[in-house]
Amino acid sequence: GAVVSQHPSRVICKSGTSVKIECRSLDFQATTMFWYRQFPKQSLMLMATSNEGSKATYEQGVEKDKFLINHASLTLSTLTVTSAHPEDSSFYICSARALSGMNTEAFFGQGTRLTVV
Amino acid sequence: RKEVEQDPGPFNVPEGATVAFNCTYSNSASQSFFWYRQDCRKEPKLLMSVYSSGNEDGRFTAQLNRASQYISLLIRDSKLSDSATYLCVVNKGRGDMRFGAGTRLTVKP
Numbered sequence: 001g002a003v004v005s006q007h008p009s010r011v012i013c014k015s016g017t018s019v020k021i022e023c024r025s026l027d028f029q030a031t032t033m034f035w036y037r038q039f040p041k042q043s044l045m046l047m048a049t050s051n052e053g054s055k056a057t058y059e060q061g062v063e064k065d066k067f068l069i070n071h072a073s074l075t076l077s078t079l080t081v082t083s084a085h086p087e088d089s090s091f092y093i094c095s096a097r098a099l100s101g102m103n104t105e106a107f108f109g110q111g112t113r114l115t116v117v
Numbered sequence: 118r119k120e121v122e123q124d125p126g127p128f129n130v131p132e133g134a135t136v137a138f139n140c141t142y143s144n145s146a147s148q149s150f151f152w153y154r155q156d157c158r159k160e161p162k163l164l165m166s167v168y169s170s171g172n173e174d175g176r177f178t179a180q181l182n183r184a185s186q187y188i189s190l191l192i193r194d195s196k197l198s199d200s201a202t203y204l205c206v207v208n209k210g211r212g213d214m215r216f217g218a219g220t221r222l223t224v225k226p
Contacts, residue, residue: 044161
């Protein structure tokens with residue numbers, strides 16, 4: 001299957017700092033990337049949909065000024081958690097859909113475990 | 118009502134058992150359906166797509182009932198390595214995937 005690389009896989013940061021997470025599609029072009037968050041023992045929750053060259057669409061309850069998403073190219077989307085707080089500690093995963101095919105599966109990055117101390 | 122609902126389990130079964138998971142979805146316009154498997158602290162990985170005609174992959178059988186908005190996954194002859202969380206996933210269109218909360222399965226010797 002297609003490869004999506006997410007970096008870093010694990011990060012610990014101090015409260016109040018910002019953290020950037022990268023999501024790259026390595027062998028296909030992704031017009032759309034999705035960012036999810038997963039708290040322990042809970043489901044993946046969609047945070048936002050990122051379209052190349054345009055503003056991201058955020059789900060209800062997700063602060064767009066706190067979770068900055070940039071999708072500057074067909075192979076890279078970034079999520080920046082600004083002024084992180086301990087409650088932002090979670091598992092963040094991106095997924096990407098290939099350029100062609102409306103109903104193709106989504107390919108996931110490896111996930112980033114963020115711990116804010 | 119959640120967009121995708123699953124019984125969270127846990128299901129604890131002995132090796133060799135047959136186990137079935139169910140899932141319902143709320144959006145009748147949903148376009149495609151999948152079962153993903155997620156191991157602890159790992160990303161979800163596609164197990165199989167689900168088609169209206171039903172499909173089988175080895176010990177795994179998936180069924181879709183569009184009229185009832187219901188999806189199922191059957192695992193026969195359970196192995197220890199099948200222990201994981203199984204996620205019912207619905208594609209609303211354009212790759213917008215919505216996940217169920219997952220059903221945790223533990224297969225014991």
